[in-house]
Amino acid sequence: MNLYLTGALEILTEKARMLNAFIPRQLPRDVDLLVDTCKRLSSERIGQIRLLTNNPQMLLPENEPERLREYKRISKEIEVIEKVGITTLNRWQDEDTLLNRIAHQLSIEIKYPLTTPIVASLSKDFYCTYPGLNLLLVPLYESKSLLYLPLLGHEFAHHLLACRNDPLVEPFLIHFCDIVENAMDYVSDGLAKSKQRHEPLLLQLYFESWHRSWFKWASEIICDLFAVFTLGVSFVWSSLHYCLQYGEDPYILISTPTSHPPFGIRIEIMIRGLRLIGLNQDADQIESFWNKYIGVSNYSPSAEYYRCFPGKLIDDIVNKSRDAVDSINCDLIVNCSEDDIRATFNESWKIFWGNSNTYLSWENKQMESLKQKFL
Amino acid sequence: MSDIGTYKTLCEQIKPYAELIDKALVAMKTNQKDSPTLEEFEQLLERILTDKTHNASERVLKLILKSKNINNLNLLSDIKAHFRDTDNIETVVTKTEQIAKMLEEEQNEAFAKIGSWSR
Numbered sequence: 001m002n003l004y005l006t007g008a009l010e011i012l013t014e015k016a017r018m019l020n021a022f023i024p025r026q027l028p029r030d031v032d033l034l035v036d037t038c039k040r041l042s043s044e045r046i047g048q049i050r051l052l053t054n055n056p057q058m059l060l061p062e063n064e065p066e067r068l069r070e071y072k073r074i075s076k077e078i079e080v081i082e083k084v085g086i087t088t089l090n091r092w093q094d095e096d097t098l099l100n101r102i103a104h105q106l107s108i109e110i111k112y113p114l115t116t117p118i119v120a121s122l123s124k125d126f127y128c129t130y131p132g133l134n135l136l137l138v139p140l141y142e143s144k145s146l147l148y149l150p151l152l153g154h155e156f157a158h159h160l161l162a163c164r165n166d167p168l169v170e171p172f173l174i175h176f177c178d179i180v181e182n183a184m185d186y187v188s189d190g191l192a193k194s195k196q197r198h199e200p201l202l203l204q205l206y207f208e209s210w211h212r213s214w215f216k217w218a219s220e221i222i223c224d225l226f227a228v229f230t231l232g233v234s235f236v237w238s239s240l241h242y243c244l245q246y247g248e249d250p251y252i253l254i255s256t257p258t259s260h261p262p263f264g265i266r267i268e269i270m271i272r273g274l275r276l277i278g279l280n281q282d283a284d285q286i287e288s289f290w291n292k293y294i295g296v297s298n299y300s301p302s303a304e305y306y307r308c309f310p311g312k313l314i315d316d317i318v319n320k321s322r323d324a325v326d327s328i329n330c331d332l333i334v335n336c337s338e339d340d341i342r343a344t345f346n347e348s349w350k351i352f353w354g355n356s357n358t359y360l361s362w363e364n365k366q367m368e369s370l371k372q373k374f375l
Numbered sequence: 376m377s378d379i380g381t382y383k384t385l386c387e388q389i390k391p392y393a394e395l396i397d398k399a400l401v402a403m404k405t406n407q408k409d410s411p412t413l414e415e416f417e418q419l420l421e422r423i424l425t426d427k428t429h430n431a432s433e434r435v436l437k438l439i440l441k442s443k444n445i446n447n448l449n450l451l452s453d454i455k456a457h458f459r460d461t462d463n464i465e466t467v468v469t470k471t472e473q474i475a476k477m478l479e480e481e482q483n484e485a486f487a488k489i490g491s492w493s494r
Contacts (some may be wrong), residue, residue, distance in 0.1 A: 062404045065472070066397040069479055073393070076486045128379035131387050158380035162387035164432045173431035180438050188445065215442040219381045259378045 001064050005071055006053065012071075013049050016042045016078050023089045030100045031092060034118045037133055038085040045074050045081075085133045088120045095143035096120045101374035103136070103152055105341045110230040111331045113168050114159055119152070126242070129155040131162030146348040146363055148242070150235040153227030160226070160328070161219055168328060175324030176222050179317050183214040186313050205255040206304050212257035218317070220260050221269055225321035228273035232333030233282035234345035236270045237352075240286065243267070244293065251301040253308060264294075264301060265309045272318045277334055344370075382485035388435045393478040395419070396471060403468050408459075420455040424448070443477055450474060 020039055027035065048070070052058050058067050099119040107116040115134060123137035127148070130136070136155045142148060161176060163169040191207035227235040243250060243263045250264035260266075267290055274283040294300075325332070336342050344366060352359045395416060402410035422428040423437045440447040454470050457463040 057401055057405050057407075060405060063401045066400050066475075069475065070394070070397055073390075073479075073482065076482075080486070125379060130379070130383050132383065155380060158384050162384040164388065164391070170431045173435065177431060177434040177438060180442075184438070184442065211445070212442055215438055216381050216385075219384060223380070259381050 001068065002059060002061070005067060009049050009053050009071065012075060012078060013046055016045050016049070016081075019078070019082055019086050022086050024092065027089060027092055028097055030097055031089060031118055033115065034085060034089060034133065034135060037135075038081055038089065041077070041081050041085070041132070045078050048074050080130070080132070084130055084137070085135060088118075088122055088135060088137070091120075091122060093121065098371055098374060099138065099143050102149065102341055102370065105374070106152060106231075107156065109331065109336070109340045109342055110153070110156075111329060112156055113328050113330070114156075114163060114166075117156065117159055126246075127151045127155055129158045131159045134159070144367060146345060146366060147352065148238050150227065150231045150238040150342075150345045151242070153231040153235055154223045154239075157223035157226035158219070161222070171327035172324045175320050175327060176218065179222060179320050180215050180218045182316060182320075183218060183313060184211055186310070187211045187214060190307065202255065203304070206253065206308070209255050209257050210308055213259075213261075216257075216259045217261040221266065221317060222321050222324060224266055224270055225273045225318065226325055226330070228270050229277060229322060229325045229332050230330050231342050232336070232346055233274060233279060233286065234342065234349050236267070236274065236282075236286050237349040239263075239270065240267065240290065240293075249299050250294075251299055251305050253302065253304050261309075262305070264299075264305070265314070268309075269314060269318060272314065273321070276318055276322055277332055279334070341370075378488045382488045385439065386482055386485040388432055389439060389478050389481055391432075392419070392436050393475065393482060396475045396478065400468065400471055400475060403464060403471065417455070417458050420451055420458070424451055424455055439481065440474070440477065443481070447474070447477070 019042055023035055023038065052067055052070055052074075057063060096119065099121060100116075103119045104116045106112075117129065117131075117134050117136040119136045119138060121138050121140045121143050123139050125137075126139060128137050136152065138148075138152075160169055160172050163173070187207055187210045191204060191211070194204055194207055224235075224239070247263050249262075250267070251262055253262060267286070271283045271287050271290075274280070274286065333342060333346075336346075348359075348363065348366065351362050395412065398412040399410075399416035402413045407413065419433065422430070423433055428434055428437075437448070440451070450470050450473060454467055454474070457467050460467070
């Protein structure tokens with residue numbers, strides 16, 4: 001194994017070094033941060049490889065499992081740098097510059113406490129984010145349209161959850177931990193009671209799967225609420241739009257762990273979030289549309305669904321998420337001014353609902369005016 | 376909205392601890408009793424198990440382990456209880472390896488979501 005690792009680590013070092021040659025040299029200043037991040041991460045990986053190669057203790061047979069695990073970890077990290085970071089730089093398009101300026105403006109308006117992530121329209125998985133690279137990928141069409149852009153707010157929040165050792169962001173993470181702990185305690189308690197009552201084994205399997213899922217579910221929910229509180233109803237419409245286009249049964253709960261909570265509970269939480277900051281009229285409109293959608297689609301929640309998401313737990317999550325956003329001094333949507341990009345996002349949904357026949361021509365004009373403003 | 380954000384978030388939070396635990400394992404297996412890495416690992420266990428941590432990332436680590444299996448906290452307690460016990464070094468190594476593997480699984484899951492590595 002050590003003979004293989006010695007050769008493989010040498011090849012990996014050369015790959016990490018050579019990747020930098022794929023970074024084009026005439027990129028706009030907007031991506032300087034991504035260039036620096038990719039180069040820094042490559043150098044750090046090379047440093048780690050040197051430790052694996054030169055540290056005599058690492059070469060001892062009894063330490064092969066640790067050496068192998070570290071080798072795999074470094075290999076995968078280098079792949080992410082290559083397939084996500086460097087590829088983004090290599091395929092950089094002018095349209096991405098507009099998206100970046102919009103994202104940066106949004107980050108200023110909401111008083112986002114981290115460096116604005118770089119945004120590139122290179123995603124094949126809808127909106128997805130890479131906190132380690134400070135990079136956010138969106139699909140190709142996003143530089144031409146406004147209706148999904150509020151989802152940037154949700155992705156920004158993922159970066160807050162990934163942040164380490166920043167005292168200005170840590171309170172957000174602490175509130176997140178409180179939410180997870182509370183939810184896991186609720187599930188543990190439910191599981192214990194279910195066992196005492198000799199309830200069906202399947203229900204106990206559900207409880208176990210919820211226990212394993214809540215960490216990831218809470219990540220998604222706090223990111224949703226961050227976007228609700230800072231961007232308002234436009235984020236909720238964008239999320240609903242996504243659910244209607246691509247979503248499955250919004251009340252589905254399976255007995256194995258999942259990364260995302262059912263969309264039904266996400267929308268209910270978003271509605272409660274809107275109400276918490278006084279946007280009752282917006283909440284009513286969303287709720288009414290959601291009920292129509294559920295009626296048309298003939299979806300209905302199961303008994304397990306209600307057991308998984310009791311109202312008291314949900315209220316606690318909404319309140320704690322609001323505290324989390326307040327704790328890092330982000331600006332709520334209720335303070336938004338009419339010149340804000342988030343006001344444009346909200347306006348886009350008003351126009352869409354007001355007269356969907358004229359929406360596209362309105363949107364084209366808006367995109368042109370954003371280009372003039374930001375480019 | 377995709378899985379990637381959640382999994383990459385997890386990965387970013389886990390990574391330093393996964394590396395620390397691997398270094399601690401090397402120190403245990405090569406009998407480096409005075410290694411600063413072992414000291415660091417022992418202190419981390421102490422903070423996590425006594426809820427004395429003011430570090431949010433350490434709370435995240437505890438929750439990740441707890442969410443994978445509620446008994447993982449007992450596993451950490453066992454490691455802590457026998458940490459300096461030379462008669463039980465093999466038990467400590469075995470249980471620390473279990474934690475290391477669990478964190479590796481979680482990281483593998485995250486990398487798999489990026490789409491290139493099947494599990």
